Amino acid sequence: MSDLKQHIASAFDRDLEGIQARILKMGGLVEEAILDAAKSLETRDEELAGKVVKGDKSIDALDEELNDEAARLIALRQPAASDLRVVLAVMRMSSNLERIGDLSKNMAKRTGVLAQLTQINGSTAALRRMARDVELMLKDALDAYIRRDEALALDVIDRDREVDQMYNTLFREFLTFMLEDPRNITSCMHLHFIAKNVERMGDHVTAIAEEVVFLATGTKPHGVRVKEDRTSSDPALSADIGME
Amino acid sequence: MSDLKQHIASAFDRDLEGIQARILKMGGLVEEAILDAAKSLETRDEELAGKVVKGDKSIDALDEELNDEAARLIALRQPAASDLRVVLAVMRMSSNLERIGDLSKNMAKRTGVLAQLTQINGSTAALRRMARDVELMLKDALDAYIRRDEALALDVIDRDREVDQMYNTLFREFLTFMLEDPRNITSCMHLHFIAKNVERMGDHVTAIAEEVVFLATGTKPHGVRVKEDRTSSDPALSADIGME
Secondary structure: OOOHHHHHHHHHHHHHHHHHHHHHHHHHHHHHHHHHHHHHHOOOOOHHHHHHHHHHHHHEEEEEEEHHHHHHHHHHOOOOHHHHHHHHHHHHHHHHHHHHHHHHHHHHHHHHHHHHOOOEEEEEEEHHHHHHHHHHHHHHHHHHHHHHHHHHHHHHHHHHHHHHHHHHHHHHHHHHHHHHHHHHHHHHHHHHHHHHHHHHHHHHHHHHHHHHHHHHHOOOOOOOOOOOOOOHHOOOOOOOOOOO | HHHHHHHHHHHHHHHHHHHHHHHHHEEEEEEEHHHHHHHHHOOHHHHHHHHHHHHHHHHHHHHHHHHHHHHHHHHHOOHHHHHHHHHHHHOOOOOOHHHHHHHHHHHHHHHHHHHOOOOOOOHHHHHHHHHHHHHHHHHHHHHHHOEEEEEEEHHHHHHHHHHHHHHHHHHHHHHHHHOOOHHHHHHHHHHHHHHHHOOOOOOHHHHHHHHHHHHOOOHHHHHHHHOOHHHHHOHHHHHOOOOO
16 A cells, blocks of 8 residues: 555544544433433423523534535545445434434423423323433444444344333323323323424434444344334224223 | 546436436425325325335335445545535435335324224314425425525425424314313324324425525525424413413
């Protein structure tokens, strides 16, 4: 390899490290946003909710910087196919992280209105557990990315089924609470909105884990992911509500 | 320009045309999926709903092919910065289209369960109008892309506020129906799920229109987009429900 090529290769690696550092920083901020949003709901902490809403701007900015930097890197360094694959995957991961940040912000924004409404026993604690699971999935997805750990990424994808299951259970519970007492309806509508947000966060984490599998193996994990949104098809949800 | 460079440039243009043809084909399929999903809900047409669910596989496949082709194009042709910007924007547009396809599929999947439940007067017609608006926004966003029409793209972004407003109105209406008669609760929970899906489709169309503005002007339309999800903060939603 000529000195020039050596020089170019190491400049690419250095640029790539910059991008990877940025995605990990973004991942850390998004993990924090998920946890803070869920905590603000449970403890009715409007100050913490405001922090999540404001903090989303930093996540958006990192996503934009990462995209610019990645485009510059591709244009200047003209990476080989395998390096290019990494850059494009990181861009898609960044876009998914940005969406999770948005969803956390939307969740935090409900803190104020929920604090004014009838409390539904245990529901914000259940949502916080669900959010905690999603945050741990994200942590593992990012670890799997750093170590190119296919098994860990597949484990993350698998765990999204549990999150979907938690959503299904909550959907059922909210229905039951509403049917039991109409004063619960408004709260439960907001809580359902939030549960659906957390369920979508799980989908975005799964998309990130799928990129990791792609990077580790060169193929996307087709057929691994089985969606478990039973609320769309289970007649029991309309027939047996409140019968458990 | 040497003959070789001329040859490379035209090969890039040809490849880019292939990618653009694919994104427009994908756009057409996604528009159809939105309309069919909304129609299947209103007419309780489970066969049409099944078509949407099956058709989503073609949309996913196009997204994957487009990503592969774009990566191959970048690696082989090493496009100049301005061409690269187009390719990366098209990849992001494709990813947004793929998500809209997913959301249409999720909407269509509710047809069966809604058909078994209490009908809520006018609600599926309202959802269909909302879906129709989103479909027209998508059509215009794709037209704006072809013509690099900044004004049209900004118009699309602006119209997303109306979709958000329709969502807010529906959220309110569903609450009212539930409070009026608990037998409406299950239906309204499913309808709220669908309304939220359509509202998210509007967000993805907005993201596509933002890419078009970026391509036409070189900058993202910051501050143009004002989110109008009043259900997160408007106290009237909890206090005045049913008082209008």
